[in-house]
Amino acid sequence: MIFDRRPDNMTRITTGEQAESFISEQVQALRGQIGDKKVLLALSGGVDSSVVAALLIRAVGQQLTCVHVNHGLLRKGEPEQVIQVFRNEMKANLIYVDATDRFLSKLAGVTDPERKRMIIGGEFIEVFAEEARKLDGIDFLAQGTIWPDILESEAGIKAHHNAGGLPEDMKFELVEPVKILFKDEVRVVGKALGLPDNMVYRQPFPGPGLGVRCPGAITRDRLEAVRESDAILREEFARAGLEGKVWQYFTIVPDFKTTGVKDGRRAFEWPVVVRAVNTRDAMTATVEPIPYELMGRIVERITHEVPGVNRVLYDYTPKPTGTIEWE
Ligand code: XMP
Secondary structure, X not given: OOOOOOOOOOOOOOOHHHHHHHHHHHHHHHHHHXXXXXXXXXXXXXXXXXXXXXXXXXXXXXXXXXXXXXXXXXXXXXXXXXXXXXXXXXXXXXXEEEOHHHHHHHHXXXXXXXXXXXXXXXXXXXXXXXXXXXXXXXXXXXXXXXXHHHHHHHOOOOOOOOOOOOOOOOOOEEEOOOOOOOHHHHHHHHHHOOOOHHHHOOOOOOOXXXXXXXXXXXXXXXXXXXHHHHHHHHHHHHHOOOOOOOOEEEEEOOOOOXXXXXXXXXXXXXXXXXXXXXXXXXXOEEEOOOOHHXXXXXXXXXXXXXXXXXXXXXXXXXXXXXXXXXX
8 A cells, every 4th residue: 555645653763674575565556657668866975865775776776877966065985885886786777977076166266154064965956867868768767755754745844855956847747755754764674675874774864965064165174184084083983882872963163273283393274163963853953972081082093193183172053953865
């Protein structure tokens, strides 16, 4: 049975068995809907689009084309993992577009956070539409819409942005196989589909990516400092058993330098700010107390391994008054 809306009495999917039964129903339904036609999916590597990709690969295999747009603002190792999991392991039809130069040149010198978001969002649609136009005979567009997206757009909290923005002449029928699921259910389904844990249980990551963690005008060197320090932070949190226990943790590299000393010489370099917060709904957030020794290791590694950085700070601000992201 396939529903357009989540039935009030639907049992929450929490076990592998429940996930398997959801998967087999969806696979049947997707085959019924799609027939022998072709489907397109923008695959970011986030939980929702990854689960949709895995479901569609199981249902229609090579009739699915995934497009992964690397906007240059992804975390370390993310584009590589998308290629490894979907192209190499699941044998998906995957188009990988490295659009880093395009995005960074459009963003050069732009300091206003909302303008940065607009540029990133707009350019993303443009790159995706260009790829879609190169393909023949696509009838369906798959999306990782989930139930809270629908509820929030109905309540006027946020626009249901998934489909939004494609040029007028690009008309596809939508395929939204996880739209009646809550996020935790999507994760259980993803696990049952064989996706790796670090893809299924990953922390929320904003669409504009590391772009909003590089406050002010983005430069390649500061962006690399964000990416490298974020990778170290994630590694140390995982080693300390905090992965999956803290809602979101990341680094920010502000656009100013401070005086320090390295190898007996003056070093005028950036600080890295560490932020780690817990929340239920992202509307308010509390700060995660990081064990002193762990913080020491993080400071040691970031200041020694990340070029251009001589200091590490911890953001102790709850939301409100600070938002989770710095921009
Ligand atoms: P804030 O910074 O508003 O963040 O406290 C709340 C949650 O939303 C994420 N976030 C975004 N997600 N596009 C997204 O897809 C965005 O522009 C964006 N800005 C913030 C943030 O990471 C946190 O989980």
